Structure formats: C-alpha cells, structure tokens
Amino acid sequence: MDILNSIAEAVGNTPLIRLDRINQEKQHTLLAKCEFMNPGGSVKDRIAFYMVEQAEKSGQLKPGQLIVEATGGNTGIGLALAAKLTGHKLVTVMSEKVGKEKVHLMQVLGAETVVVPVGKAIDDPDHFINQGRRIAKERDAWYVNQFNNSDNLDAHYKFTGPEIWKQTDGTVDVFVAGIGTGGTLCGAGRFLKEQKPSVKLVLADPLGSMLADWHNRTEPHPAPYLVEGIGGDFVAGNVNMDMIDAAIHIDDKTSIETAHDLLEKEGIFGGSSSGCVVAAAMRFCQMHKEQPLTVVAVLPDTGRLYMDTIFSDDWLATRLKTGK
Numbered sequence: 510m511d512i513l514n515s516i517a518e519a520v521g522n523t524p525l526i527r528l529d530r531i532n533q534e535k536q537h538t539l540l541a542k543c544e545f546m547n548p549g550g551s552v553k554d555r556i557a558f559y560m561v562e563q564a565e566k567s568g569q570l571k572p573g574q575l576i577v578e579a580t581g582g583n584t585g586i587g588l589a590l591a592a593k594l595t596g597h598k599l600v601t602v603m604s605e606k607v608g609k610e611k612v613h614l615m616q617v618l619g620a621e622t623v624v625v626p627v628g629k630a631i632d633d634p635d636h637f638i639n640q641g642r643r644i645a646k647e648r649d650a651w652y653v654n655q656f657n658n659s660d661n662l663d664a665h666y667k668f669t670g671p672e673i674w675k676q677t678d679g680t681v682d683v684f685v686a687g688i689g690t691g692g693t694l695c696g697a698g699r700f701l702k703e704q705k706p707s708v709k710l711v712l713a714d715p716l717g718s719m720l721a722d723w724h725n726r727t728e729p730h731p732a733p734y735l736v737e738g739i740g741g742d743f744v745a746g747n748v749n750m751d752m753i754d755a756a757i758h759i760d761d762k763t764s765i766e767t768a769h770d771l772l773e774k775e776g777i778f779g780g781s782s783s784g785c786v787v788a789a790a791m792r793f794c795q796m797h798k799e800q801p802l803t804v805v806a807v808l809p810d811t812g813r814l815y816m817d818t819i820f821s822d823d824w825l826a827t828r829l830k831t832g833k
C-alpha cells in the first residue's frame with residue numbers, strides 16, 4: 510500500500526525538472542529542484558517538520574509548549590503545519606517586508622503573527638530576529654532559531670542533498686541556491702561535496718544584499734530589494750562562506766522577469782527567489798562554457814504566495830519602478 514501516515518511524510522522527495530525551454534546554454538543541463546511542491550509550498554517545510562521533531566525528541570520542546578520563530582514567512586508556514594500535527598501553538602515574528610499573502614496564510618493555518626518594522630540592523634533590538642527571541646523568552650516558549658539551529662542544516666544534509674545526488678545519478682556538477690539561513694546551500698551542499706568534491710556551490714544573491722559582496726570580497730552597496738526570503742545584511746550562524754565557490758548578484762528586474770519566464774516557458778510557478786536562483790544558474794552557465802555541466806537550481810517556493818506582488822500588474826507598475 511502506498512499510503513502516508515501523515516502530512517509530515519509528504520514533505521520532501523520533490524521532483525527534479527529539466528529546464529530545456531528557458532535554458533539558452535544548450536551544452537549544459539539545467540535542472541530545477543521543485544521545492545514549491547512541498548505541502549506548505551516551500552523548501553522550509555523540510556526544516557520546520559525536522560526541527561520540531563528533533564526538539565521534541567531531545568526534550569527542548571515540551572509537550573504543548575508554545576513555539577516562537579522569526580521568519581521570512583515560509584518557515585512560519587511550515588511550522589504552522591508542523592505545530593498543528595504535534596499539538597503546539599505558534600507565534601511567528603516577521604518584518605513588514607513579508608508579503609501579506611504569507612502573513613494571511615500563517616494566520617489561516619493557526620499562527621499568531623507579529624509584524625515589526627523593516628530595515629532594522631541586526632544589532633537593533635527591534636530587528637525581527639531579536640524581537641522573536643525576546644517574545645520567546647517572555648512567553649516561556651521554545652525559540653526555533655532557524656538561523657543557528659543545526660537541525661536546519663541536518664535536514665538538508667540528510668534529505669535534500671541525497672535526493673539530488675540520487676535523482677542526478679551523481680552527475681550533478683553545480684548546485685545553485687539562495688541564502689536566507691544557509692540551510693539549503695550549506696546543508697545539501699556539504700552532502701554533495703562529500704560525494705564529489707568537484708561539485709561547485711553557487712550563491713544566488715539579490716542585488717542590494719551584502720552576502721555576495723562578503724563572499725567575493727568586494728565593496729558592499731546595501732540597498733532595499735524586492736526579492737523575498739534570501740540575501741541580507743548579516744551572515745547566519747548556519748552559513749559557511751568558505752564552502753561556497755561562487756556568488757552572483759541578480760537585480761530585482763531580472764529575478765522577477767525570470768520568475769515570469771519560468772511560468773511562460775516551463776509552466777513552473779515559482780516565487781521571486783526562484784527567479785533569482787534560475788537567473789544566477791543561467792549566468793553561471795554563460796560564464797563557464799568550457800565543458801558541459803549538470804546544474805541544479807533550487808526553486809524555494811510557490812508563485813501562489815506572490816499573486817499580489819510579483820504576479821500583479823499593478824504592483825509591478827509601481828514597486829518595480831521604485832524598488833521599495
């Protein structure tokens with residue numbers, strides 16, 4: 510019988526799809542790891558279910574205890590599902606940058622949401638991560654701490670990496686992802702490099718984020734950007750910059766156009782970070798024409814979370830022009 514015991518078992522084992530229509534560099538094989546096909550619509554379901562499971566096992570999370578997390582949105586959505594299944598209440602803390610659709614979805618899934626001002630520095634007590642930590646303390650909750658929690662990395666090391674290795678029969682040469690917490694790129698990336706040390710890890714970073722500059726040792730030019738969930742002005746504890754082989758900046762317009770292209774040419778409906786990652790993968794392919802490469806790009810979440818933003822003509826007409 511092919512019956513799952515709970516929605517938790519439906520997380521992961523996402524398809525890997527050949528992007529032959531959008532790919533211009535035909536000597537390379539460009540593949541999309543379709544994380545938007547997880548139950549909550551993003552890659553973050555993997556870490557949400559795994560971190561809760563491990564915290565329950567270790568006793569860090571007590572039966573019925575409140576869970577608090579600072580999130581770019583998708584971890585909150587995954588945690589809301591995991592919390593329902595395990596009988597916990599959830600508070601999510603995020604900045605105003607998180608799209609209204611994501612906030613609404615978290616609420617529908619039962620989370621209490623706290624939205625705080627955007628643009629605070631990481632050492633400012635009002636930064637959403639510091640607010641999350643404070644709320645967790647005040648309410649005697651388990652603070653998930655995805656930016657530093659090693660179970661985030663482990664979820665990708667144990668599952669995402671091996672899936673890609675198996676799906677490509679070990680032919681993967683390049684792994685491209687964005688960094689929010691670093692879990693995907695550094696967790697899955699470590700597994701892939703252990704199997705095949707020549708595998709290159711490529712960071713797709715929105716222009717305006719400082720991560721690519723720190724990696725490339727170039728002068729950072731921090732600026733607001735529209736792509737959600739990746740990049741930033743601090744390096745999370747789960748990020749190991751030394752593992753990353755290349756970092757590519759992609760501007761908002763290119764990320765958003767690429768997300769639209771993915772839909773138009775491939776019928777794949779991803780969010781803004783999917784556009785950023787695929788654009789970076791294609792840029793990497795253009796820059797490395799010496800030999801054929803198998804390139805895996807992570808598509809972190811579904812375009813359904815961006816119907817009022819990057820897939821709205823009104824929003825595009827105003828926001829893309831101003832970049833705010």
Ligand SMILES: Cc1ncc(COP(=O)(O)O)c(C=O)c1O
Pocket residue numbers: 581582583584687688689690691692693694737738739780782809810
């Ligand atoms: C939309 C989106 N894309 C990509 C990522 C990055 O994933 P990770 O946290 O594994 O670096 C996140 C998470 O922060 C996200 O919300």
